[in-house]
Amino acid sequence: MQDIFKYIDEHLNDSIASLTELCKLPAVSAQKQAIGETAEHVVGMMRPLGFETQILPKTGGPDTAQPVVFAELRGKSPKTLLFYDHYDVQPPEPLELWTSPPFQPTLRDGKLYGRGVSDNKGNIAARVAAIKAWREVRGELPCSLKFCIEGDEEIGSPHMEEFVEEHRELLAADACLWEGGGVTWEGLPMVTLGVKGLLYVELTCETINRDAHSSYGTVLPNAAWRLVWALSTVKSPDERIQIAGFYDGVRPPTPEERAAIEAMPQEDAETLKSFGIGKALAGVTGVDYIARHLFEPTATIDGLSSGYEGEGPKTVLPARAMAKMDFRLVPDQDPDDILAKLRRHLDSHGFADIELKTLGGERPARTPVTDPLVAVMREAIRDAYGSEPFIVPAMAGTGPLYPFVAILGLPTADCGIGYPDAHIHAPDENIRIEDFLRGTKAIAALIGRFGK
Amino acid sequence: MQDIFKYIDEHLNDSIASLTELCKLPAVSAQKQAIGETAEHVVGMMRPLGFETQILPKTGGPDTAQPVVFAELRGKSPKTLLFYDHYDVQPPEPLELWTSPPFQPTLRDGKLYGRGVSDNKGNIAARVAAIKAWREVRGELPCSLKFCIEGDEEIGSPHMEEFVEEHRELLAADACLWEGGGVTWEGLPMVTLGVKGLLYVELTCETINRDAHSSYGTVLPNAAWRLVWALSTVKSPDERIQIAGFYDGVRPPTPEERAAIEAMPQEDAETLKSFGIGKALAGVTGVDYIARHLFEPTATIDGLSSGYEGEGPKTVLPARAMAKMDFRLVPDQDPDDILAKLRRHLDSHGFADIELKTLGGERPARTPVTDPLVAVMREAIRDAYGSEPFIVPAMAGTGPLYPFVAILGLPTADCGIGYPDAHIHAPDENIRIEDFLRGTKAIAALIGRFGK
Numbered sequence: 089m090q091d092i093f094k095y096i097d098e099h100l101n102d103s104i105a106s107l108t109e110l111c112k113l114p115a116v117s118a119q120k121q122a123i124g125e126t127a128e129h130v131v132g133m134m135r136p137l138g139f140e141t142q143i144l145p146k147t148g149g150p151d152t153a154q155p156v157v158f159a160e161l162r163g164k165s166p167k168t169l170l171f172y173d174h175y176d177v178q179p180p181e182p183l184e185l186w187t188s189p190p191f192q193p194t195l196r197d198g199k200l201y202g203r204g205v206s207d208n209k210g211n212i213a214a215r216v217a218a219i220k221a222w223r224e225v226r227g228e229l230p231c232s233l234k235f236c237i238e239g240d241e242e243i244g245s246p247h248m249e250e251f252v253e254e255h256r257e258l259l260a261a262d263a264c265l266w267e268g269g270g271v272t273w274e275g276l277p278m279v280t281l282g283v284k285g286l287l288y289v290e291l292t293c294e295t296i297n298r299d300a301h302s303s304y305g306t307v308l309p310n311a312a313w314r315l316v317w318a319l320s321t322v323k324s325p326d327e328r329i330q331i332a333g334f335y336d337g338v339r340p341p342t343p344e345e346r347a348a349i350e351a352m353p354q355e356d357a358e359t360l361k362s363f364g365i366g367k368a369l370a371g372v373t374g375v376d377y378i379a380r381h382l383f384e385p386t387a388t389i390d391g392l393s394s395g396y397e398g399e400g401p402k403t404v405l406p407a408r409a410m411a412k413m414d415f416r417l418v419p420d421q422d423p424d425d426i427l428a429k430l431r432r433h434l435d436s437h438g439f440a441d442i443e444l445k446t447l448g449g450e451r452p453a454r455t456p457v458t459d460p461l462v463a464v465m466r467e468a469i470r471d472a473y474g475s476e477p478f479i480v481p482a483m484a485g486t487g488p489l490y491p492f493v494a495i496l497g498l499p500t501a502d503c504g505i506g507y508p509d510a511h512i513h514a515p516d517e518n519i520r521i522e523d524f525l526r527g528t529k530a531i532a533a534l535i536g537r538f539g540k
Numbered sequence: 541m542q543d544i545f546k547y548i549d550e551h552l553n554d555s556i557a558s559l560t561e562l563c564k565l566p567a568v569s570a571q572k573q574a575i576g577e578t579a580e581h582v583v584g585m586m587r588p589l590g591f592e593t594q595i596l597p598k599t600g601g602p603d604t605a606q607p608v609v610f611a612e613l614r615g616k617s618p619k620t621l622l623f624y625d626h627y628d629v630q631p632p633e634p635l636e637l638w639t640s641p642p643f644q645p646t647l648r649d650g651k652l653y654g655r656g657v658s659d660n661k662g663n664i665a666a667r668v669a670a671i672k673a674w675r676e677v678r679g680e681l682p683c684s685l686k687f688c689i690e691g692d693e694e695i696g697s698p699h700m701e702e703f704v705e706e707h708r709e710l711l712a713a714d715a716c717l718w719e720g721g722g723v724t725w726e727g728l729p730m731v732t733l734g735v736k737g738l739l740y741v742e743l744t745c746e747t748i749n750r751d752a753h754s755s756y757g758t759v760l761p762n763a764a765w766r767l768v769w770a771l772s773t774v775k776s777p778d779e780r781i782q783i784a785g786f787y788d789g790v791r792p793p794t795p796e797e798r799a800a801i802e803a804m805p806q807e808d809a810e811t812l813k814s815f816g817i818g819k820a821l822a823g824v825t826g827v828d829y830i831a832r833h834l835f836e837p838t839a840t841i842d843g844l845s846s847g848y849e850g851e852g853p854k855t856v857l858p859a860r861a862m863a864k865m866d867f868r869l870v871p872d873q874d875p876d877d878i879l880a881k882l883r884r885h886l887d888s889h890g891f892a893d894i895e896l897k898t899l900g901g902e903r904p905a906r907t908p909v910t911d912p913l914v915a916v917m918r919e920a921i922r923d924a925y926g927s928e929p930f931i932v933p934a935m936a937g938t939g940p941l942y943p944f945v946a947i948l949g950l951p952t953a954d955c956g957i958g959y960p961d962a963h964i965h966a967p968d969e970n971i972r973i974e975d976f977l978r979g980t981k982a983i984a985a986l987i988g989r990f991g992k
Contacts, residue, residue, distance in 0.1 A: 284755070288853040297816035302866050303736070303936035305838030307808070307820040307829060312841035312863075313775065320772030323765065325890065356759070364749035368759040377759060386757030389764035390856050391847035396864060401696075401740040401899040403866050403938075404842050411764075412848060414754050414855050438777065447853040484755035486855075 089471055092532050095221040100525055104200060106133065107213035107524075108193040110175075111202045117176035117240040123154050126175045130237055133216050134159040137223055139235070146247045147254065153246045154239030158258060161219075163229030165539040170234045170261035172492060172500075173212045174241035177204035178513045185515035199518045206519045207512040208267045210505045212237065214524055215265075218531035230539025234261055238488075241267075244448055245488035252491035263461045263538070264498040265531075266489065270506030271523060272353055277473045277530070279465050280502050282454030282482035283489045284385070285417035287426050288447040291315065293409045295441075299395065302403035312394040315409035318439040322413075322430070323387045327369055331433040334385070337421035341383050344457040345481040349378045352478050382482050386416040412447075416486065423449035451490035453500070454482050461499040468537050469503060472530035477503070503530050541923055544984050547673040552977055556652060558585065559665035559976075560645040562627075563654045569628035569692040575606050578627050582689055585668050586611040589675055591687070598699045599706065605698045606691030610710060613671075615681030617991040622686045622713035624944060624952075625664045626693035629656035630965045637967035651970045658971045659964040660719045662957045664689065666976060667717075670983035682991025686713055690940075693719075696900055697940035704943035715913045715990070716950040717983075718941065722958030723975060724805055729925045729982070731917050732954050734906030734934035735941045736837070737869035739878050740899040743767065745861045747893075751847065754855035764846040767861035770891040774865075774882070775839045779821055783885040786837070789873035793835050796909040797933040801830045804930050834934050838868040864899070868938065875901035903942035905952070906934050913951040920985035921955060924978050929955070955982050 096103075110133070115126035131141045139159040146153035157175065180190035180203045188194035193202030204210070215235075222229055236259055238245060252259060271277050295309035323329050341349075356377040360368060372380050390413060395406030415426055427446060434442050455461065457479055469477040492500050505527030511517045548555075562585070567578035583593045591611040598605035609627065632642035632655045640646035645654030656662070667687075674681050688711055690697060704711060723729050747761035775781050793801075808829040812820060824832050842865060847858030867878055879898060886894050907913065909931055921929040944952050957979030963969045 286855070288855070295817070300815060301937070302838070302840045302842055303868055303938070304833075305840035305866075305868060306833045306836050306936060307811075307824065308815060309817070309821060310841060312844050313777075316768050316771045316841065316844075317777045319768045325769045359759075363752060363760055365747070365761070369761060372759065381756075381758045384758050386754070388754045388757035388855075388857055389762060389768065389847065390754055390854060391849045391858070392764050392768075392844045392861065393846075393849040395841065395843035397843045397845040397862070401864065401866070402842060403738070403740070403840075405840055406843070409844065410849070412853065414757075414853070416755055416757060484758060485753070486755070 089533055089536055091225050092221045092536070093529050095225050096217060096525065096528050096532060099217070099221070100521070103213060103217035103528065104521065104524070106216065107200070107205065107210060110209045110213060111193045111204045112191055114180070114191045114203070115176045115239070116179050117154060117243045118179050123176065123239050127155055127157050127239060130157045130175050130212065134235065137161065137216070137219050144255070146251045156239065156251060157235065157237040159235040161229060161233050163231045163233065163539060165231045167539060168232040168234060168261040169535065169538050170236060170259060170264045170498065171215055172236050172264055173215070173267045174208050174238040175212065176239050176242050177207070177209070178242050182515060187516055198521050200521065201516055201518045203517055206506050206510040206517055208241070210519050210524060211267055214505050214528040215531050217528045218535060221532055222535060230536050233535070234259065241488065248488045249491045249495070252495050256496065259496055261496070261498055264492045264496070264500040265534070266500055266502035267504070268506060269502035269504030270510070270527070272478065273355070273508050274353065276353070276475060277469045277477040277503065278480050279462065279469065279477045280480040280483055281457065281462070282419070283452060283487045284482065284484060285421060285423055285452035285490070286448055286450045286486040287415040287417065287423035288449070289413050289427065289430070290445045290447055291318070291411045291413065292443045292445070293318070293441060294407060296407045299407045300405040302405045304405050308405055310405050311409040312406045314439065315394065315411055315442065318434060318437070318442050319389065319411055321437045322433065329385070329387045331429050333429050334426065337425065338385060339419045341379065341481065342456065346379070348457050348479040348481050349382065350375050352378055352480065354378070381484050382480070383418060385418050385421060388414050390414055416484070417452045418482070419452045419454050422451060450486050450488060451494070453489040453493040455493060455499045455501055457481055459499040461501055464537050465501055465503060465534060468533035469530050471533035472526050503527070503534070541985055541988055543677050544673045544988070545981050547677050548669060548977065548980050548984060551669070551673070552973070555665060555669035555980065556973065556976070558668065559652070559657065559662060562661045562665060563645045563656045564643055566643045566655070567628045567691070568631050569606060569695045570631050575628065575691050579607055579609050579691060582609045582627050582664065586687065589613065589668070589671050596707065598703045608691065608703060609687065609689040611687040613681060613685050615683045615685065615991060617683045619991060620684040620686060620713040621987065621990050622688060622711060622716045622950065623667055624688050624716055625667070625719045626660050626690040627664065628691050628694050629659070629661070630694050634967060639968055650973050652973065653968055653970045655969055658958050658962040658969055660693070662971050662976060663719055666957050666980040667983050669980045670987060673984055674987060682988050685987070686711065693940065700940045701943045701947070704947050708948065711948055713948065713950055716944045716948070716952040717986070718952055718954035719956070720958060721954030721956030722962070722979065724930065725807070725960050726805065728805070728927060729921045729929040729955065730932050731914065731921065731929045732932040732935055733909065733914065734871070735904060735939045736934065736936060737873060737875055737904035737942070738900055738902045738938040739867040739869065739875035740901070741865050741879065741882070742897045742899055743770070743863045743865065744895045744897070745770070745893060746859060748859045751859050752857040754857045756857050760857055762857050763861040764858045766891065767846065767863055767894065770886060770889070770894050771841065771863055773889045774885065781837070781839045783881050785881050786878065789877065790837060791871045793831065793933065794909065798831070800909050800931040800933050801834065802827050804830055804932065806830070833936050834932070835870060837870050837873060840866050840868070842866055868936070869904045870934070871904045871906050874903060902938050902940060903946070905941040905945040907945060907951045907953055909933055911951040913953055916989050917953055917955060917986060920989050921982050923985035924982035955979070955986070
C-alpha cells in the first residue's frame with residue numbers, strides 16, 4: 089500500500105483543490121439550490137476515473153425529491169463495495185457567524201473551512217482521491233465499486249426506501265461504506281455500525297373554538313391541561329416509556345456489541361460538563377452511559393406551545409395546545425408500529441381528542457460487530473492510522489441506513505474524515521487536513537483489502 | 541323620586557355630553573397616557589357638585605402607581621356611601637377593528653361607542669349625573685358620599701391594599717358601591733356581591749445550559765418533560781386540584797347564596813354553544829353550573845412554551861420550559877398561602893428545580909346576600925327598573941374588592957350601566973343609552989334610600 093499512500097501524500101493539494109471546487113457549489117437541498125449543477129459536477133469527478141454514471145430520479149412521491157448520482161466501475165475482483173454519500177448540504181445560515189464565506193472554502197491553520205467540507209463533500213472528495221491513487225498507481229482496481237450519492241439527505245432522504253427497492257439490482261453489492269465517520273477528540277479512528285430510527289409526531293389538541301377568559305376554568309375544557317395530562321402518561325418521571333408494547337421490538341445488545349462499547353472511550357463526564365450538569369439521567373456513568381445512549385430508545389418532547397407565551401400575566405384559557413415529540417428507535421422497533429401504539433395509548437387513556445400528525449419516520453438499522461466487513465475495516469484502518477479503531481455498534485442519531493442494510497442486505501459501516509469539532513450543520517464547518525489525508529488513505533486501504 | 545328621575549330624563553343629553561368629554565381623554569394606564577390630565581378632569585366634574593377633592597398618590601412600592609382621585613360631600617344623613625371607580629381604560633388596540641375612533645365617542649343606533657364608555661367612565665358619568673339631579677332638584681343630598689377613583693385598575697390596581705390601609709379614616713363609610721354592574725342579555729338588572737381572588741404564577745424549568753440534539757434524550761434531562769410532569773401533579777384529569785391544603789380555605793356557599801343562584805338565569809347552554817361545545821366540565825348544568833362557576837376555585841394553565849414551536853420537525857431537546865398559571869380563589873383562600881402550598885407541593889413531588897415567579901395576586905371577597913345593603917339596593921333597583929334584580933353572590937372574575945370589604949369592613953355591591961354585549965376591553969366598546977339612563981336612575985334611587 090505504500091506506493092498508493094505515497095501518491096495520496098504527493099497529490100494532497102490536488103485533492104483539496106477538487107474538494108474546494110465541489111464546495112463552491114451551494115447545493116442547499118432545503119432551499120432547492122444548485123442541485124442539478126452539483127449532481128453534474130459529481131458526475132464530472134467520477135467519469136475521468138472510468139466510472140459509468142447515471143443521474144437517476146427518485147420516484148415514489150408527489151414531492152420534488154432530488155436525483156441520485158449513481159456510478160459504477162468494475163475491478164479485478166467481482167466483490168463490490170457500495171459507497172453511500174450525499175452531494176447536498178445544510179443551509180449556511182446564520183451567515184454572520186462564519187469567519188470566511190461558507191461557499192468560498194478557505195484554508196486556515198491546517199483546516200479547511202466551508203459548508204460541506206466535512207458533511208459530506210469531504211468524504212466524496214476523499215473517496216475520489218483514494219480511487220484516483222489506485223487508478224494512477226496500479227491501473228485496475230482490486231475490487232468493483234459503486235457510488236450512490238443522494239441530493240436531499242439533509243432534508244430527510246425522502247423516498248430513499250422506494251429508490252433502493254426500485255434499484256435493487258443496480259445497487260447490488262457485498263458491503264456498503266456509509267457517508268460519515270472520523271476520529272474521537274483524541275484523534276483515534278472509529279468505525280460506526282448503525283443508526284437509531286425515528287418517529288417524529290406533532291400532537292395537537294383543540295377543546296373550544298376560541299381562547300376564553302381564564303375565569304371560565306371552572307366549566308370550559310383547557311387544551312393545555314389536556315395536552316399536559318396526555319403527555320404525562322407517555323413517559324413517567326423515572327424515564328420509562330409507558331406506551332403498551334413500546335419496548336417489544338427492542339433487541340438487546342449482543343455480547344460482542346457490549347464488548348465493543350466497553351472498549352470505547354468514556355466521555356460522559358466531559359459531555360455532561362459541557363451541558364452544565366453533573367449527572368446523567370438514571371445516574372448512569374461509563375459503559376452504562378454508553379449503553380443507555382446507544383442502545384435505548386427515547387421519547388423526547390421537542391417543543392410545547394399553548395396560550396399566552398409573552399411577558400407578564402395574561403389570564404387566558406387556551407383553546408389550542410401543541411407538542412412536538414420524537415422517538416428514537418432501536419432495532420427492531422418500527423416507526424409505523426410505534427405510531428399505532430401511541431395512538432392506541434392516547435385513545436385508551438381517554439385522549440382520543442388529541443390529534444397526531446407524523447412529521448418523519450425512519451427505521452433503525454445495525455450491522456453486527458461480528459460481520460466480516462468489520463474485520464476488513466479494522467485492518468484497513470490499522471494500515472492508514474497505525475492504530476486500532478474503536479468499534480461503535482450504533483450511533484445515537486438517525487440516518488437512512490435501513491434500506492441498505494435491510495433491503496439490499498448489506499453490512500454497512502462508516503469510516504471518514506470528520507472529527508468532533510467539525511461544526512457540521514453549523515457556521516465554520518471545517519476539517520483538519522491531517523484527518524482528510526488519513527481518511528483518504530483508510531479508504532484506499534479498504535479498497536485494497538476488500539478485493540482480497 | 542319622580543322629580544329626580546324627571547330631571548335625569550330631561551338632562552340625558554348633558555350627561556352623555558359629559559361622558560363624551562371624559563372619554564376623549566385616552567387614559568391608558570398600561571401605556572401611562574393622559575393619566576394626570578384625566579384625574580384633573582374628573583376633579584373638574586366633582587367640584588361643581590360641591591365635592592371637596594384631593595388627588596392622592598399611591599405609596600407602598602417603587603413602581604409608578606397612578607394617583608387616586610378622592611372626593612367627599614356631606615349630606616343630610618351622616619350615613620356615607622363610598623363609590624369605587626377608576627378613570628383609566630384598557631389600550632384601544634387593535635385600532636383597525638373599531639368602527640369609529642376609540643377616543644372620539646360616537647352615537648349610533650341608540651348606543652355610544654368609545655373606549656371607556658362602559659368600563660368605567662360610563663359609571664363615573666352616571667353617578668355624577670345622579671348626584672347632579674339630587675343637587676339641582678333637592679339641594680342637599682340625603683346621605684354623605686365619597687368617591688375613590690383609581691388611575692390604574694386596568695393594570696391590576698397596584699398598591700391598592702396599602703392605599704386603603706393608609707387612608708382608612710378618609711375612606712371610612714357605611715357601604716361601598718363597586719364600579720361595574722348592569723343587566724343580563726334579557727335586560728334584567730343584576731346586583732353582584734363579590735369577586736374571586738387570583739394567584740398568577742410563571743413556572744420555569746432549566747435542565748441544561750443550552751438546547752441539545754434530541755438524540756441526547758437518553759442521558760440529558762429535558763425541561764419540557766420536567767414541566768409536564770410537574771404540572772400533571774397539580775391538577776388531575778378529574779379537575780381536582782392536588783395541592784395539599786388547596787381547598788382548606790374554601791368557605792361553602794351559604795343557604796342564601798345558594799338560593800340566590802337558584803333564582804339566576806341559566807345561560808350555560810348558550811355559553812357552551814358559543815364556545816362550540818355541548819358539555820361543561822364535570823357535566824354540570826343549570827344551578828350546578830352556576831355554583832361551580834361562581835363558588836369553585838380553579839387552576840388554569842394560561843400558557844406553555846418550550847423548545848421548537850415552528851413548522852415541521854426539529855429534533856431538539858429543550859433546555860428551558862415555561863408555563864403560566866392562574867388560580868382563581870374563593871373566600872377565604874389567600875394567594876400568599878396558595879403560593880406557599882404550591883411551592884411545597886412542587887418540592888415534595890420532586891420538582892424543587894421548577895422556579896416560581898409571582899405575576900399577580902388578589903384576595904377574594906364577598907358581601908353576604910343577607911347584608912342590609914342588598915335589601916336597599918333591591919328597592920332602589922325596583923324604583924329605577926320596575927323589576928327585581930338578580931342577586932349574584934360573586935363574579936367568576938377578579939377585582940380589587942378585598943381592601944374595601946376586609947380592611948374598611950364595608951358591604952360592597954355593584955349596579956351599573958353595562959350589558960353583556962358592551963365589548964369591554966375590546967374594539968367597539970359601547971353602552972346602550974337606555975341602560976345608561978336606567979343605571980343613572982338606580983344610583984339616584986340608591987342615594988335616596990341609603991340616607992333613610
